[in-house]
Amino acid sequence: MLDIADELRAWYAAQREFALATVVSVTGSAPRGPGASLAVDHRGTALGSLSGGCVESAVHELCLEAIASGKGGLHRFGYSDDDAFAVGLTCGGVLDVLITPVRGDDPVRPVIHRVLDVTAGGARAALARVVSGPQEQLGRALAVHADGSYEGGLGAGPALDRAAARRIRGLLAAGRTGTAELGTAGGLCGEPLTLLVESAAEPPRLLVYGAIDFAAALARIGAFLGHRVTVCDARPVFATPARFPDADEVVVDWPHRHLAAEWDAGRLDPRTAVCVLTHDAKFDVPLLELALRLPLSYVGAMGSRRTHTERARRLREEGVPDAALARLRSPIGLDLGGATPEETALAIAAELTAVRHGGSVRPLARSTGPVHRRAKVP
Incomplete structure (x- = not known):
């Protein structure tokens, strides 16, 4: 329902009666996950989508029936070997959909x-x-x-x-x-x-440390993917809003101090991703020492393999255990073969997405199993 919240507010303002169909669970391959919704008003106007078109027509009819009768319920739509284009999902998934009438007196x-x-x-x-x-x-x-x-x-x-x-x-x-x-x-x-x-x-946080050109590209793609993006650097001449127009905020502070303050204030959660682009030991080591101890979804650091080896040595000297070091994505990003700031940002975003959804990072054409995965982390 929350994916069509703005439109539903307008319907409430207009005192429309409608029925709400929401995906409850997904088995196998399906384009959208739990929470995806389709709303249909008493005139048949529809908002949203459940499956990219596979079951919308059938659900539309069920919504109109729910408005008329005042009765909703749970409905299952699945793949049929006998008739793949009947009511069901030709991609092989099964959807459980809850239909709820939302009339004036409900x-x-x-x-x-x-x-x-x-x-x-x-x-x-x-x-x-x-x-x-x-x-x-x-x-x-x-x-x-x-x-x-x-x-x-x-x-x-x-x-x-x-x-x-x-x-x-x-x-x-x-x-x-x-x-x-x-x-x-x-x-x-x-x-x-x-x-x-x-x-x-709130949207998941993406904290980018290091006000460099790669950070500008990463802020842009992070915002596109729905993150709340913060760029932080201790150098005020580089950390300016004008250089990072796609970031939600640009902060001048020592990175480890900023991360500690955000955590202590309760503004971070297990969905938070930290990307360290400074590759400077005086910034990296205290920042990563803290980040690797926090329950964050992703911690990555830019630098060559030689830089990574030296960085790992310094972190061990600071008492970071090997189990925590194993969480560090360094050198950061997937091997896509690119080198420009935009290509590097894409490689980082691809790795972050794969970690979040449990992706194999293999080409889909060479892998088996469902195409659409459900997020492993909130």
Whole structure:
């Protein structure tokens, strides 16, 4: 739902009734993951996409039926060997899709509206909807905020809502969208219940240390990939917004001091990537010593193999264990054969993406298994 949040806010403002179809889970190969949504209003107007076109027509009809009847539910769409172009996914995947009517008097309507309003201002919030469980609870919704407060209800009393809010808050803190299992009595007690949790969190951080031309190219591609990009350097003559127009912020500070301050302030999380482009020991060593001790998704450092060997020696002297050094991506990036700042930035972004999604970095034409992977980290 959050992928079409702006459009849905406009529908709420216009008091439109609609049905919301959201991907709950994916098996095998499918273009989009959990949280991808298609909304259809009472006139048949559609927003969003679930599968790049494979099942949209069938889901469109189910949404119109849900608006008319007030009843939604979970639907499965999968590949059929007998008729690959029937309702299903010709790429071989299976989608579970939750359809929820959002009409004027539906209890889910104000809950969804609240999440849309809160996240429009940049706040963190999560929307949880009942995917499977007792029939009378299907589609019921709970909005959970970063401070643990919640609104709405899952239809089985306050004990369930409190237990669900605790579970959902953990997913929200990690910025994850997925399913959560618990019981209708709260915790693991009662009849099994499955929730689809959609988290609205800040974009993942990309911290680029070293205000050089390679950093400008990396900031540009990092922003394109949806990161919040920070460029930091201790030299004020180089660290200027004019040199890095694609960065969200340009900071003049010693790199290790900046990283420590960001971590202590709670502005980093396990999705954060750190790219060290300075290849100067007085900057690199204290920065990497800290970065390799933090639970970050990616830590890479630029430099030749000789530079890497010397850097690793200095880090060991500072007490960095081999297990932590093994996390260091150095020399940074994949071997794409390029050398320009733009080509190097592409190589770094490719490695970062492969790490995030568990990619093999082999050509797809020479690999087997699903083409589309789900992210390993939030």
